[in-house]
Amino acid sequence: MNLDLVNKHQSTLNTAVKALHERTFFAHYPENPTPEIYGETADKEGREKYKNHLNQNFTELLQENPEAWVGQEESPYEQQSLGVKYPYFSVDTLVSRAEEAYHVWRKVKPADRAALLVETLERVKSRFFEIAYATMHTTGQAYMMSFQASGPHAADRALEAIASGYEEMSRFPEATEWEKPMGKYNIKLSKSWRAVPKGVALVIGCSTFPTWNTVPGMYASLVTGNPVIVKPHPKAVLPIAIVVAEVQKVLVEAGLPPYICQLAVDADDHLITKELAEHPKVKLIDYTGGTEFGNYIESLKGKTVFTEKTGVNSIILDSVDDLDKVANNLAFSVSLYSGQMCTAPQNFFVPETGIKVGGETVPYEEVVQKLADAVSGLVNNPKAGPHVLGAIQNPATLERVKESSTVKGKTVLSTCDFSNPMFANARTCAPVIYEVDATEKESYSRELFGPIMLIIKTRNTDQSIEIAKEMAMNYGAISCGAYTTDPTVKEKIMDEMSLAGTPVSFNLTGGIYVNQNASFSDFHVTGGNPAGNASFTNPEFVIKRFTWVGFREPSLS
Template sequence: MLDNAVKASHDRTFYAQYPEHPKAYGEEAPQSGEVAFKAMLGRPFDRLLQDTDNWQGEEVSPYTMEPLAISYPIIPPDALVMAAQSAAKAWAKLPVTERAAILTESLEAIKQHFFEIAYATMHTTGQSFMMSFQASGPHANDRALEAIAMGYRELQRYPEQLTWEKPMGKSSIVLDKQFKAIPKGVGLVIGCSTFPVWNSLPGIYADLVTGNPVLVKPHPRAVLPIAIVVAAIQQVLKANGQDPLLCQLAADTSEHLNTKALCEHPDVALIDYTGGSAFGNYVEQLPGKTVFTEKAGVNSVIIDSAKDMDAVAQNLAFSVSLYSGQMCTAPQNFFIPERIYDEVANKVRDAVAALVSNPKMGAGTLGALQSDVTFNRALDARSLGAEVLLGGAPVTNEEFAKARTCSPTILETTADAQEVYGRELFGPIILLVRTKDTAESIRLAREMARKHGAITCAAYTTDPAVQAEIAEEMNSVFTPVSFNFTGFIWVNQHAAFSDFHVTGGNPAGNASFTNPEFVLRRFVWVGNRVQVS
């Protein structure tokens, strides 16, 4: 499994250890998952091997608007760090092959909980059931395996021991050399409220495979999905004779956030962060810490030409509607040259309107809005000062009458209105920007990525020269481009083992899932030399 994963992450062809079809996990699995999820509601989460007198929780389902009423152990930062350090010594001494084996086993254990995690994700983030299952289940596990595999490979890059012999005329100097990968120290993984598992697993597993203990600090409104994962990891560690506190849930409350105290703790050496840019910039500038961030970005669509503009509009309508635009990969700004602007704008509007009102597709694609903040931003989008091409409004969800939903608002603006589109408007808000020509579209998309960061760029053109130009310009600001996606493939999707998620080169984040640096920066090569003769 590890060798396949190492190979896949270098071949970068299609690969999945964990199939994304629910049926691959048995007919009964979804229902038992739902039963298990419901059994957890309304009481303390008792699976963790962590204890305290202070149990709290504040999660509310975006579908039912009811509190989950699950409480989690709230443990002070000092106690978490001390337990992590105490657990770390034996773990650091295990060969990476053994660490990787135990961690891989933990993925298999997590697999048994995929559907509980799916329901937990759905009722904390507002993702649809299918996205909750895929993103927090197989896709997250594949990303975790990718991180384990990269660590497994990189920690075996150099020989543990060798004889070095330097010829000195007729004799020689002989040294016995040992190379060790020394873990940097306690890791901290700060999760977000929209992708509590997918965005946290790479950092958790990268810390652990490189020999570091890890504290998992979830968003107080999205704890359960990752708590199930942490508990499963702890059980597997324990079963393998390791200290389960190598991986601890570091839950806190909105009233008393521990994030800064954990970040600034002198013994926290590694920080993985997913979330807003303001806090992300603070984390990046902390002295003496090794930091991996994914922050906000402004993703562009450049539309130049297409064989079938209806197919383009339908593809993009799905991309912007999927989880109501709450993906870090969702497109926001559509740059459309005036020669085709009216045609394209109308097609996009019609496609979004059709999708949203489609009784089979609409509510399921949109899911629910994770927070009131996003909901209010979506409702207020009309007052951003741009023309409203399509107004967003709550959408009926047949299964959950109280679900917090809002369909996409489509605004129309002009190239010079950067005060409107020159920032992330997280949620179901799309801006169509009328440009002079594709050259201006490219220039603006590039500038957005350079100044505000970008994780994706979708582009449509039938002209190879324009395609090359878009690739060149967007790549120069470290933004990948997806060309001419139609049908069942969307710019939002980054496949494990093939697509790097975030490049690390623009303000959207300083790290990437999972390039070599993502594991290399978590340990230090140290070489000892012993003279033999």
């Protein structure tokens, strides 16, 4: 292996491992897309490079002999096809190439694998802007989120997985001398251990966060020695195709087969995910997406699976210092990327007796109005609305918003009409708001993916907590926001939501939102409720990808 790479990246790795355990702020990749950091021409060049992909075959991948060229992406901003075509390979070809690559990759030492993978991220960094435009026009995210989520934030999540895998594989010695006193003599054994990778890994991507939700599993499997087949959502391929292409280039430069990391694109006339997932040689599966398919993935025998499915996220409103600030913060959270985030809040619990604001009680109705006004204000602010809301990735999400008017309750904001001044054809939708009584559980006990806010009237905060916990335990939750100035209530919320495996953000106002999870500090998903069985990146996320096997023999000394 290339020792230069190890020297080049060892301090980055060490810093990343340290950051994992300190959990203070750490980012290796700057999130601000300014010319000062990324260069004067970076944005312009990125946009051009993105445009150059349109209506072309994507020929950067080093996977030989494609069986066809396929692609079905379309821009939510322009509602027309990107026209990008990717090489298609049968499942048998993908898996047999991965299996062959496995026996090369597993023999590369963990430290070398880690260094090589950090190098791939450095290469990806040079394409952050191109990836940003590719993300915009596949997911519908606004520009800033596209840049941050698919670029630096994803790269930091990948680095986190590399660091964690590298650390876990280095936690036990490669070899040691074992000497047991037996009284009259000692028994001496030379022992050694290998962290044996489990085999071919499959990473199934989603349509809304094509790199952010894919790279943790992808890099976690790679660093632990498993070859990876990346199967993106057919509507969001380009951002991760660029990442895979960069990984392949670095692998080949190091004298390794590109098949250590392959892109697997669905055929235009059929999806290949199930065939891949059920292949007996596929041992590891990472999945992000809907619950139904996620449950199917979890039910497969003989696989180690890591899932992020869907959840019902709650906001608990009890008492606040400044209701306007709270309403503005929550309006942003529910509007950000039009609610198409797994961390977006959906169920807002407000006691029928109102909430305390700086010692005074503000009635329930006024709280509802404040929230509605804050959402309207944000949506109708031309300097903010389009940049926060973005576009709607999937037409089915629009349908869902329309159907949500059947929720048993009172309509607060019902029109989702909203137009984007920069993209006349954009598929858009502003948040809708309904009031629901706490007794109408069937209305709010499922994820309504998209910009849908339900205000649930409860008897009191105790009931709010009880239902938020019940929802998380039964249907999953990835985030929870709570507003209280009462330490006893706060501790109760922490205790109850901890039993539901749900992280809680308290009293957020200003420029930080419940939707955001920071690499190296916030575990993303806990694995402790039905929203998913895995967590970015706790030790479990990497150690389940390999097996410790020991060897011993009498010492020669």
